[in-house]
Amino acid sequence: MRFIRSTSILCIAAMLASCGGSSGTTTPPPIGGGGGGGGGGGDTCALSARQAWVLGELEEWYLFPDLLDTSVNPANHDTVQSYIDALVKPARDQGIDRGFTYITSIQEENDFIQNATTQDFGWSPVLTSGDRLYLREVYERGPAFALGIDRGTEIVRIGTSQSNLRTPAQIIAQDGIGFLSDLVFPTVDGTTVYLEFRTVSSSSTVSASLTSAEYELQPISPRYGVELFPNGSEPPIGYINLRTFFSSTAEADLAAAFKQFNDAGVNKLVIDLRYNGGGLVSVAEYFGDLLGKGRVGQVFSRTTFRSSKSANNSTELFQTVPNAVNPMRIAFVTTGSSASASELLANSMRSYLKTNSALVGRDTFGKPVGQIARDRSECDDRLRVLAFKTESADGVADYYDGLASVFTNNCAASDDIFTPLGTVAEDSIGKADEFARTGTIAACTPMSQAKGTLSTRQLSPTNPNFGQRVILGML
Numbered sequence: 001m002r003f004i005r006s007t008s009i010l011c012i013a014a015m016l017a018s019c020g021g022s023s024g025t026t027t028p029p030p031i032g033g034g035g036g037g038g039g040g041g042g043d044t045c046a047l048s049a050r051q052a053w054v055l056g057e058l059e060e061w062y063l064f065p066d067l068l069d070t071s072v073n074p075a076n077h078d079t080v081q082s083y084i085d086a087l088v089k090p091a092r093d094q095g096i097d098r099g100f101t102y103i104t105s106i107q108e109e110n111d112f113i114q115n116a117t118t119q120d121f122g123w124s125p126v127l128t129s130g131d132r133l134y135l136r137e138v139y140e141r142g143p144a145f146a147l148g149i150d151r152g153t154e155i156v157r158i159g160t161s162q163s164n165l166r167t168p169a170q171i172i173a174q175d176g177i178g179f180l181s182d183l184v185f186p187t188v189d190g191t192t193v194y195l196e197f198r199t200v201s202s203s204s205t206v207s208a209s210l211t212s213a214e215y216e217l218q219p220i221s222p223r224y225g226v227e228l229f230p231n232g233s234e235p236p237i238g239y240i241n242l243r244t245f246f247s248s249t250a251e252a253d254l255a256a257a258f259k260q261f262n263d264a265g266v267n268k269l270v271i272d273l274r275y276n277g278g279g280l281v282s283v284a285e286y287f288g289d290l291l292g293k294g295r296v297g298q299v300f301s302r303t304t305f306r307s308s309k310s311a312n313n314s315t316e317l318f319q320t321v322p323n324a325v326n327p328m329r330i331a332f333v334t335t336g337s338s339a340s341a342s343e344l345l346a347n348s349m350r351s352y353l354k355t356n357s358a359l360v361g362r363d364t365f366g367k368p369v370g371q372i373a374r375d376r377s378e379c380d381d382r383l384r385v386l387a388f389k390t391e392s393a394d395g396v397a398d399y400y401d402g403l404a405s406v407f408t409n410n411c412a413a414s415d416d417i418f419t420p421l422g423t424v425a426e427d428s429i430g431k432a433d434e435f436a437r438t439g440t441i442a443a444c445t446p447m448s449q450a451k452g453t454l455s456t457r458q459l460s461p462t463n464p465n466f467g468q469r470v471i472l473g474m475l
Contacts, residue, residue: 045379048074051083054103054383057374058087061385062101063306067091080381088386095400097386100367106375106382108466113280114248118467119189119214123149124275126417126456127177131169133158133184136417136456137243137275140222141215147208152200152418158183162194178462185461185468186212200418217467219243219250224422226257228264229433237436238266238325239429241421242287245279245341246470251286258290258323266325268436270429271345272333274361274415278340279470281370285316287345292318293326299393301348303370309387329356329439331432334403335415337458339365343403344390350407351392356439358409360432363402363447404447411441412450 043049051074062068067090077083080103091097112118122142123135133155138145157165160183171180183193191212196205219242220226228236238261244250261269269291288300295318305312330353332346343364350357368391371384391397396406404410413428424430431441461468 047078047080050080050376050379050381051077053376053381054080054084055087057383057385058084058101061306061309061372061374061387062088063369063386063388064091064096065306065308067094067096084383091386096369098367100369100371100384100386102384104382104384104466104469106377106380109373109382112467112470113246115216117214117216118465118470120186120212120465120468121184121193121210122215123184125155125184125459127168127459128456131167131172133168133180133459134417134456136415137421139215139217141218143210143213143215147210148199148206149197150199151420154198155184156196156198156205158193158195160193165194165196177459181459181461184459185464187461187463187465187468189213217244217247217470218253219245219247220253220257221421224420225253226260227422228260228266229270229424231268231437235265235267237433238264238269239272239422239433240269241272241274242276244276244470245281245283245287247279247283250280250283254283254287254290255321255323258325261325262323267327268329269325269327270331270333270432270436272421272429272432273338273342273346274333274335274428275337276339276342277337277365277470278342278367281341281344284341284345285319286321288348289319289321290324291327291330291349293324295326295352296320298352301344301393302391303388304391305388312388327353327356329353329436331358331360331435333361333413333428333432334359334364335362336365336402339367340370343367343399346403347392347396347399347406350403351394351396355408357407358411358432358435358441359404359407359447360411360435360441361413361415361428362450363404363410364399366400366402368397368399402447409435409441409444410447411435411444412447415456417456 058068068087069090072083072086074083077086084101084103088097088101121144122139123144124137125133126136128134135149135151135153138150155168157167159165168180189212192209194209196207198205221241225241227239229239231237240257285300298318300316300318302315303313330349334342346359369386369389372387374383374385389397399406411431413431416427419426424433435441
C-alpha cells in the first residue's frame with residue numbers, strides 16, 4: 001500500500017496521484033508500508049476486509065480523529081462508501097467534511113491524471129427554475145460538442161429511446177432528480193440517449209441520439225481559455241480559464257498561456273476558476289510560481305496534518321519558473337463550484353496582493369482542507385482521506401464558508417450561461433475585467449448580500465467516475 005497525498009507540498013521523492021481539498025494533488029513517497037492492514041481474513045477484497053482497511057486508515061490519518069464515529073457497525077453497510085460516510089458523519093454534520101473522504105479506483109484516477117480522459121457525454125448540465133435543463137459548459141473533444149451542442153444549449157426532452165422522451169421536469173416529477181442525473185451522466189462507454197435540444201442561436205429544436213465515449217478533457221479550452229482584453233494604451237488584460245488542476249498537461253498549457261502574456265507585457269489578470277473544483281496541488285503551486293515573479297523564496301502556502309502526523313507538515317515557497325509575471329492586480333472569477341486548489345491559489349495570491357485582488361461572481365465552495373490517497377492495489381482501492389489543512393502566508397485558513405469573507409474586494413456577478421466564456425460581454429468576466437483595469441467595480445454588490453439568488457442547480461451522478469468528480473468539483 002502506498003501513501004499518496006493531495007498536496008505536492010509534501011511530495012518528497014515520488015509523485016503519486018493525490019487530490020487535496022479539491023485542491024490539487026501531490027503525493028509523497030510510500031510511508032511505513034501503508035496503514036490499516038487487510039482485515040477480514042481470507043478474501044482480502046471482501047467487503048468486510050475492505051471496511052476494516054478503511055477504518056484503520058482513517059484512524060491513522062483522518063485530520064479530525066475526534067470526529068470519527070468508530071462505533072459504526074460495518075455489517076449495517078453494503079458498500080465501502082456507505083461505511084465511510086457513517087464513520088465521518090460527525091465531521092460532515094459540522095460542515096468540515098462534505099464528501100471529501102471517499103473510495104475510488106486507482107486505475108481510473110491514474111488514467112485521468114496521466115491522460116485527462118473520462119467517459120460520458122462531455123457536458124456539464126445545470127437545472128434552472130421550472131426544472132429546465134441547460135448546459136453551462138461543453139468540452140471540445142466530447143461527444144456532445146460534435147453534435148453542435150455548446151454552452152447555453154437547453155435539453156428540451158431526453159430519454160433512453162425515441163419512444164420515452166420526456167422533459168427534465170417530467171422525469172424529476174415521475175422518477176426523481178437522481179434518475180435524471182444518472183441519465184445525463186452515464187459512467188459506461190457506449191450508453192446512448194435520445195434527446196431534443198435547442199441551442200442559444202436557434203429557436204427550433206434538434207433531435208439526435210448521443211452516445212457516451214471516452215474523451216480528453218483539455219484543462220484550458222482552445223476556444224476561449226486564453227484571451228487578451230484591450231486596455232487602452234496600457235498592456236492588455238490577460239484572461240485565463242482553467243477547467244481543472246487535475247491533468248498532466250495543465251502545467252504545459254499554463255506555461256504556453258503565460259508565454260503569451262509575457263510577450264504582450266501583461267501585468268493585470270482575470271483568472272476564471274468558476275467551475276474548477278481542484279485537482280493537483282502541484283499544478284496550483286506551479287500556477288502560483290507563474291504569478292510569483294519577485295516573490296521567489298517567499299511563502300506560497302503551508303500544509304498542516306494532525307498532531308500525530310506533524311512530521312509531514314510543510315511550507316511551499318514560490319519558485320523560479322520561465323515566463324512568470326509580477327501582477328499589479330488580479331480578479332478571480334469564482335462560483336460555488338470553485339474549490340480546493342482553486343481556493344488555495346486565490347487565497348495564497350490574496351495574501352500578497354491584498355486590495356489589488358478581487359473575487360468576482362459567487363462565493364467559493366469552502367474547502368481549506370485536502371486529502372491524501374491511500375492505496376490497496378490488490379483491490380484497486382484508493383481511499384481519499386481528509387488529512388491536512390492549508391493556509392496562506394498571512395495565516396488565513398478554515399474558510400469553510402468560502403473565500404468571500406477574506407477578500408476585501410468581492411463582488412457578486414451572474415454566471416451568464418447564454419454568453420460564451422472568454423469575453424467581457426459575460427457578466428462575471430466583464431466585472432472582473434473592470435477591476436483588473438481600474439482597481440474597482442462601479443456596480444458592486446458584495447457576495448454576502450447576493451446569497452440565495454442563484455438560479456441554477458448542478459446535477460451530479462449517483463456513482464460518479466473519477467473524471468466526473470473532477471469535472472463537477474466533487475473531489
